[in-house]
Amino acid sequence: MNAINQSGWKPQMNAREGGAPMTSTGNKALMLEEALIFEIGSDETCGVDLPEVDAAASRLGDLARERPIGLPGLSEPEAVRHYTRLSRQNYAIDLGLFPLGSCTMKHNPRLNEKMARLPGFADVHPLAPVDSIQGALEVIHQLAHWLVTLTGMHSVAMSPKAGAHGELCGILAIKAALEACGESGRKVILVPESAHGTNPATAAFAGFTVEDIPATPEGRVDLAALTARLGPDVAGVMITNPNTCGLFERDMKAISDAVHEAGGFVYCDGANFNAIVGRVRPGDLGIDAMHINLHKTFSTPHGGGGPGSGPVVFSEALAPYAPLPFVEKHGDHFVLVEEETARQEQHGSSFGRMVAFHGQMGMFTRALTYILSHGADGLRQVAEDAVLNANYVLRRLEDVLDAPFGGSGPCMHEALFSDEGLAEGFTTLDVAKGLIDEGYHPMTMYFPLVVHGAMLVEPTETESKAALDQFIDALRSVAERAKAGDASLKSAPHFAPRARLDETLAARKPVLVWKEQPLAEAAE
DSSP states (O other), X not given: OOOOOTTOOOOOOOOOOTTOOOOSSSOBXXXXXXXXXXXXXXXXXXXXXXXOOOOOOOSOGXXXXXXXXXXXXOOHHHHHHHHHHHHTTOOOTTTSOOOBTTSOOOOOOHHHHHHHTSTTTTXXXXXXXXXXXXXXXXXXXXXXXXXXXXXXXXXXXXXXOSHHHHHHHHXXXXXXXXXXXXXXXXXXXXXXXXXXXXXXXXXXXXXXXXXXXXXXXXXXXXXXXXXXXXXXXXXXXXXXXXXXXXXXXXXXXHHHHHHHHTTXXXXXXXXXXXXXXXXXXXXXXXXXXXXXXHHHHTOOOOOTTOOOOOOEEEOTTTGGGOOBOEEEEETTEEEEEOOTTTTHHHHTTOOOBSSSSSOOHHHHHHHHHHHXXXXXXXXXXXXXXXXXXXXXXXXXXXXXXXXXTGGGSOOOSOEXXXXXXSOTTOOHHHHHHHHHHTTOOOOEESXXXXXXXXXXXXXXXXXXXXHHHHHHHHHHHHHHHHHHTOGGGGGOOSSSSSOOOOHHHXXXXXXXXXXXXXXXXXXX
16 A cells, blocks of 8 residues: 555555555655645644734725635745756756657757846837937847848738737738728638648637648648639638648749739748748748747747747738838837828838737847847758758658658658558557657647547757767657557556556546645545
8 A cells, every 4th residue: 555644644545566665655766756736735834934913904895805725834845956956857958868750849048048137128118208218219129130131021020929829810811901902792711731730710719610721642732723713702822831740831832922912911820830941941931920929939948838939921802901110220229100190101001009018128138049049041951851860860760650751752850651551540649649658749749630540750950960860769669669569558658657547537637736635535
């Protein structure tokens, strides 16, 4: 029986492995078992000794709390140890290769962090007088210049906070442009099957009807199907390039020309810009709007829910409808244009604001540092190395894992595999769980939807050949076990802090509230 501590907490341990004895604590050497914070502390105690004070009259009236808040009291070392132990159970880019596809989880140079923490950037207040934040505004202005230059577009909106927020920005600009020219009857947005999953959600949120465009057998947009669907009711197309199959859309210019001829606009999801930065300018392909995930391409911290940043670049046709605010340079002075009535001759048709202030200052500083430290040749090498690494992964694994588009030529930034060829009853999920035991975060699973049992791997440009070889060997080992029908994979992971969960039950009936159990009940 597992040991129970004085609070009644019972360690949740994996099954005995390899005949090794089970520990009384639930710890596995330096992999420390950790209880919930409620199970460690008690709401009857406080971690700090405070003197008794006389009760004061409450000014909260009927809003005053009627019962204790129920938070556990922990001493400082208890609190520090609790969160440090939890942090050890996280996987991070600073620990190893992060193979999530379509996410560009790459190393974030520490130089970026140092610059973002400089006084005047880290502590800038959004309501500070413009004259006191000239340096910060210059950073925004200079970053905007380089984003426009790198994409070959006309202008950029810096304020959107993330990729999906940028998508909404672009679609709202398209909507405003259509309304301005009397084309508000265009209510359909075409979204290819190979586009990012947020694209149709964004279009629907903005009030458009979404229609799918099929992919060709080689994983690219079916140009004939798209052009056949164009008509007076189509507002535009949302396309991801390179797409989520890891392939460059060779017909992008033809797609743009056809959509423009039919009176629509072209939105490009720029989440995969890392694969083409310095090599391809989306503006040359006829794109009207494209968001750029600064937290992907330009190496700001990615993961954990933020912070993100998704500036949107616009063609000349859409530039007048871009949101406020934006930074302008008047002589040697930088101005933040915030009023919808300002600069009517250039920005009088703006659809309004996306956010209260100017965007993510920390992300702007990191991204500009990244761009300036790499230079033009360095940014070009980013794309080339990212594509090289992905193709290396693809070719080294295609003999053991099915590569549905391996015959379509070189991939771009990510390698796509499927669960075709695994032993009966074995799935992508089993491969992913087995990879956890090998010390890696799993790749993106079951996406894109056009591939059954998809496994999407994006190694990025920051991984060395040695790091790639180690990951490839690990994935190859797990794939060979799945093809051989190794039953132990069905219960993997075995070495993680928790064994395999019932993910369906966890999603449908999540336990979100902790309830204290009596000691006898916890001991069962």
